[in-house]
Amino acid sequence: MSRTEQQFFALLRSGLWESPVEKSLFSGDTDWGAIMKIAAMQTVSGIIFDGISNLPEDVQPPAATMRQLYRTVIRIEQSHELLNDRLIRIIALLQAEGIHPILLKGQGVAQNYPNPARRQCGDIDLYIGKKDYKRACDLVVEKGIVSGNTLESHKHFHFDHEGVEIEFHRIVERFPDPFKNKIFQRWTQYHLHGNRLKVWKLNNTEVLLPPANFDALYIFYHAFHHFISDGIGCRQLSDWVIYLHKFHDQIDRQELINDLEAFRLLRVWQIFGCIAVHQLGLAKEKFPFYTDKFRDVSQKVILKDILSLGNFGRYDPKWKTRPPGYLSGKFHNFRMKNRRALCLFSTIGGNVGLYYLYYLVIGIQQIVNDKFK
Template sequence: MGKSGTGGIERLEQQFFALLRSGLWNKAIDVTLFEGEVAWRNLLEMGQKQTVLGVLADGIEKLPVAYRPPLSEIRWLQMQVVAMKRHYVLLNHTLKEISKDLRTAGIHAVLLKGQGVAQYYRYPEQRQCGDIDLYVSSEEYVQACNVVRNYGIATGEESENRAHCHFSRNQVIVEVHRLVTYSDDPFMDCKLQGIVNRYFQNTLSYKVLAETDIWLPPINFNAFYLFFHLVKHFIMEGVGLRQICDWALFLHVHQREIDKKQLLDDVRSVGMLKLWKIFGCIAVNYIGLPMEEFPGFQSVAEKRVRRVINLIFYVGNFGHYTPQNGTRPANYYKGKLYSFHKRYWWKRQIMPLCPMLIGRWTFFSLFHSIKVVLLHR
């Protein structure tokens, strides 16, 4: 959806971003955008698909009562917000308990993403949260997995891959990472691990989550990592606006602490400068981050930015809402073929944005997928 569509779609998008910016930055809304009939159900569905419904709820509260949604929509929204708050409390409780167990075992884990960036929102409990991601050193990885395995009650499937162990405990997903991040492209991965090692070798540069003793990554690394992580998901299957909001808020809060030259050098070293500029335009022109707070801001052709915005709205958070997705077959090989077709379609949509980077990414990801299928793991 975008400016190439009908006037109704343009207005709907304007309303959506007005509410989003208001909720993020605590700013007044242009109420003239909400005069006349408003497609509230469509707006709320957009917020749900982009996992920013809690932020929209805050924006809606800033509208005069006469401009707000009908009572039925308000009640539905309130139910969603209550569920978010409950899950937020559950995640915080689980995080504190697991962190305590890890420290008792002599392991000090680093919290990645999630609750670590929720603190930058006006109302952290209204950020739609997902799981808990903890990074530990390779020497402590097996022991850390055992600590989490012995915590609580298993409430879902649990598995392990080359990067992390995936647990479902007390209705909360917990992932223990031995790698902060990685790439299937061995050349990019070499650069990535170099960046990780440079930042993580000095524990004095770690930060601490407010009102806890839980470690957070170094600020400059997080500015890079939040971007890399959202781009990684964007290239793989699609990404929601929540990840861009996380990143924009982080850049805003830590604008004076970030070494902008080093950050841009890190982005350039992994070949993502083109996408940095595109997502920077989205962060500034759509999300509302002040231009001077974005490192190395440069305007990009609006056609390219609109392409990304349209795709984000089309597929939703992590590509879960792609209309032609259908249901993944239960059969192992048919399921893999389904995933291949889905990702091949997606790569065709995004390839023109950065052909060299996305082309390499696609090649090495395909090679890895074939290896997984042949080895059946």
């Protein structure tokens, strides 16, 4: 890693764990512009701000850089307030009709951070389940909650509610392997339809959250499948790491390893675990099934990809070269995914091939739906 990348991770660890930063890393000239660029790419500017606050004043960034970063932090905090407000309103509406959604990731995961409002947020994902899914979708349409266009996939109903994107999930996720997908759907039912749900009190509203063993695996799997598709940023891994830290004593490790082996995710779990420990600072004893044998590949392939492509792969040059036409754009994406799959296959193996076929089928279905509906 470059010196700038080492400085970035030192600040990120400090923000995650509220720990001091090694001052010697910042002696001499520091390229704060480059550090701020990495933070933006990785969508962790709020956490980096907290890390910088732990630096001695004589090595902190210039005032102009701090003012710019502070403005970014204010926007992140305002976004949190907005999402929390919309979350309360949509959950209250559903609960009044006897529908009890479960919040996935997002604002629920943010509560595990030292300063939840500094975690950069995105949309609101609510698991409804098959039984109440159609009723929930019809309800928000009838009540005029939906603004703008809606989208519906095999997993969820997607709509905008006064500036916030919301997804109602019929199912949480789908595995590319149909046999493992059956196991995963049963696994989801077991965890999300039982009596082990957590409750987060947001003002006077009770927000249901998944149990520890579900989130420990699901937060990782969600990040991993986005990594295969386009790429991820440090925010996704920070969510996972901060969760493992907070709930390590509630996670049933025997159950977790059985699940990881059933889904054939143990190897990639351990590959990403090297980044969780060595770059993000999670204690080894709090990372289930840590091994050092994948450290080399995690640094040279996975971490390099994360740092170069950023959050959800948005800094991949392919987006700049995508043709404007619908079909030509789809074909361009297909070629790029093909290239990515070939690059990752030697590292991750069979998981990549299955995802490649899965995304190909989904892409064809989307084209058919868009062109012939």
